[in-house]
Amino acid sequence: MTGESPRHPPGLTPRDEADDLYQHAPCGYLTTDxxxxxxxxxxxxxxxxGRTTDELASMxxxxxxxxxxxxxxxxxxAPSLRMHxxxxxxxxxxxxxxxGRLPALVNATLDRHADGSVRAVRIAVFDATERRSYERELLLAKERAEASEERAQTLARTLQETLIPPIPPHVPGLEVAAVYRPAGDGTEVGGDFYDVFSLGQDDWMVVLGDVRGKGPEAAVVTALVRYTLRALAVTTRRPCLLLEQVNETLLQHSSDRFCTAVLVRLRRREDGWRAEIGVAGHPAPLLLRVDDRTRQLDLLGPLLGVLDDVAYTDREIFLGAGDTLVLYTDGITEASGPLGFFGDERLLRVVDAGRSSSPREVVDNLLGEVLDFQRGVARDDIAVLALGVPGGH
Amino acid sequence: MSAVSRHAVSVSGRPEAPPMLFVHGFGCDQHMWRYVAPAFEASHRVVLMDLMGAGGSDLSGYDEQRYSTLEGYADDITQVVRDLDLRDAVLVGHSVSAMLVAMTQLAEPERVSALVMVAPSPRYVDEPGYTGGFAEDDIDELLDSLASNYLGWSSAMAPAIMGNADWPELGAELTESFCRMDPEVARRFANATFRSDHREMLPRVEAPTLVLQCSNDVIAPVAVGEYVAEQLPAGSLVMLEATGHCPNLSAPDATTQAITTFVSSLDTVTT
Known part of the structure; x- marks a missing residue:
């Protein structure tokens, strides 16, 4: 074997072999002008x-x-062939x-004369029947994947909507404003929630909580806490007792997720509202008085779903005309931006500046400040609820 | 961002001379004009642009709604004409852009004084009493064909060419983007193009218009070119001995000659 001249099959001259290869190659050849x-x-x-070579030569x-x-x-x-x-x-x-149709993949080259004009176009044709049906399946699979992602997102949104009442109910004699902003692009179910429901005539329960983590598992715990509270509140009305029972429920549940919450029971009086407040591992509410500086209530209580035999205490305050109570999740204070964390001090400052504003304005202003602080992208869920007694301004 | 940078506009030729704006059709980009446009640099201010999604255009300006019909594309051309403050311009549109430049002429009759339509068709699909050359099913087939040919298209190959003025020499990186387009963008553009109907617009286009027709064009058959020239109040038809839909590539000399004759005749009329 010299390796210098090409070898050819026995019984074929080199010329025959070239002709045979052209005619019977495992791909189609075409030359056009x-x-x-x-x-x-x-x-x-x-x-x-299904044609003769002569037939093809007339097409x-x-x-x-x-x-x-x-x-x-x-x-x-044609343009690509000319250009490349x-x-x-x-x-x-x-x-x-x-x-019938032959699905094919085609390669083509342009053969030029010395002056650049086109002498011939040479085309190789490969049978792609199998490949094309595989590609169709791929395209279909891609379409199915897109459709199923769309469904999953719709499901997440629907779930989220059932977990967070977008508009709190109308409470006679009390102005309630709320805002909820999921982290990032809002496609994932977050862990913050709130609820406002009636216990009887002029008797209301307000809940704001934060389940650690996000996604479906957090959503399960959110639903569990929310509906447990609603069911228990039929007979148990003191926030501290409700929190103890929710703690038990969470400990018995298979999830190892924990939760923080603040509960406010509101009973209407002639000149305002009496509020009983219980806190479980959650930032205590802020109190905005018409005639005093904004302060955070002095309230502590252990997380829900971590320890056995925990006890909570309630704090009772009176909300008079013009007073506002602000409940929030740590998506506010732990918001971080180029200036560091948003923090408690900034929160107090921002809220205090709006002491004489309506609950709606307090909530919107706070959300705006926190989003600006994070350059418009919330890194964690944010929930804020403000309860204000009309008048007094 | 201005329309000029969004559409990778390149300007050459004599700055003070009357402007000519060349607009490519569906499929490729402004390099379609590389064998034709340079011939006008000695006598004109020559402007080239890429339609949205093509060549060096900036896809961040893409809006699904805007580009689901041809109006969005035509409006882009109009914006370029305004941004460059073109006056007394000749607009040269190939294929679908023949209709787009006519839409721009109607929007800016003061700025656009004449049109050249290369291989135009106002309606690709047959209808009773009109032969466009294609059936509805054929357009579906084209969309399928686009889908199979874009299987190899990856987002990493999104058009990356920016303001290379080394024209007409095409660098390797320039040719990479030629005839490449985001599959969804291409599909929407094809759908808007091949299902459009601009027959009613033609009688309103009063500017002198040269219709360049190839003797053997499967996309815009001779009968369609004749129809366009007839419907235009000031249309004149020139037949090119060329096969295919892109005489700007396959017969650049004849194309250049026909356009030169046309623009010279305009000069004679106006001076």
Whole structure:
């Protein structure tokens, strides 16, 4: 074996071998002139298309394409071929004489004269029947994946909407304003929640909580806490006792997630509202008085779902005309931006500046400040609820 | 961001001369004009642009709604004409852009004085009494064909060319983006293009218009070119001995010659 001259199969001269390879290669060959008129085609292609090589030589390449394929040819294939001198792996369907289609991948090169004018276009055609059906399956799978992602997001949104009442109910004699902003782009179910429900005539329960983590598992705990509270509150009304029972419920539940919450029971009096407040591992509410500086209530209590035998204490205050109570989650104070954490001091400052504003304004202003602080992107869920007694301004 | 940078506008030729704006069609980008436009640099201010999604255009300006019909594309051309403060301009549109430049002419009749339509078609799909050359099904087939050919398109290959003025020499990085378009963008553009109907617009386009027709064009057949020239109040038809839909590539000399003759005749009229 010298390696210098190509070898060829026994019984074939080199010329025969070249001719045989052209005619019976495992791909189709076509040569056209500059205008696409077929000058020659090999036997393989003729066989695939159910035509003779002579028939093919009286046709143009474009005639072999489907009408849609012709548009693709004129708008992409031909310009690319002119510009680059070659095109590769173009997917086309070639028309067979029996009106069937041959899915094919096509490579083409441009053969130029010395002066740059086109001498011939050489085209190799590969049968892509299997590949094309596989590609169709891929396309379908992609479409299915997109549809299922869309469904999952819709489900997450729907879940979230059931977990967070977007608009608190109307409470006669009390102005209630709330805002909820999920972290990031809001596509994932977050852990913050709030609830406002009636216990009887002029008797209300307000809940604001934060389940650690996010996603479906956090949503399960959120739902558990919310509906446990609603059920228990039918008979148990003191926040401290409710928190103890929720703690028990969470300890018995298989989830190892914990939760913080603040509960406010509100009973209407002639000149305002009596509020009993219990806190479990949650930032204590802020109290805005018409005639005093804003301060955070002095209230502590252990997390829910961590320790056995915990006890909570309630604190009772009176909300008179013009007073506002602000409940919030740590998405506010732990918001971080280029200036560090938002923090308690900044929170007090921002809220205090709006002491004579309505609850709605307090809530909106606070959200605006926190979002600005984070350059518009909330890194954690944010929930704020303000309860204000009308008058007094 | 201005329309000029959004559409990778390049300007060459004589700054004080009357402007010519060349707009490519569906499929490729402004390099479609590389064998034609340079011939006008000695006599004109030559402006090239990429339609949204093509070549070096800035896809961050893409809006699904805006580009679901051809109005959005035509409005982009109008914006470029305004931003460059073009006056007395000749707009040259290839393929679908023949209709787009006509829409711009109607929007800015003071700025656009004449049109050249290369291989135009106001309606690709057949209807009773009109032969566009295609059936509705054929357009679906084209969309399929786009989908299979874009399987190999990856987001990493998004158009990356920026303001290379080394024209007409095409660098490798420039040719990479030629005829490449985000699959969704291409699909929407194809749908808007091949399902459009601009037959009613033609009689309102009063500017002198040259219609360049190839003798053998499968996308815009001769009968369609004749129809366009007839419907235009000031349309004149020139047949090119060329096969295919892109005489700007396959017969650049004849294309250049026909446009030169047309713009010279305009000069004679106006001076």
């Amino acid at each position: 500059a205008d696409g008129r077929i000058l020659s085609a090999n036997a393989t292609l003729a066989r695939w298309l 143009t390449f474009v005639e072999l394409l489907t009408p849609g394929g012709r548009i693709y040819h004129e708008t992409h294939f 001198g070659e095109v590769r792996e173009i997917a086309v369907e070639l028309r067979r004489s029996d009106a």
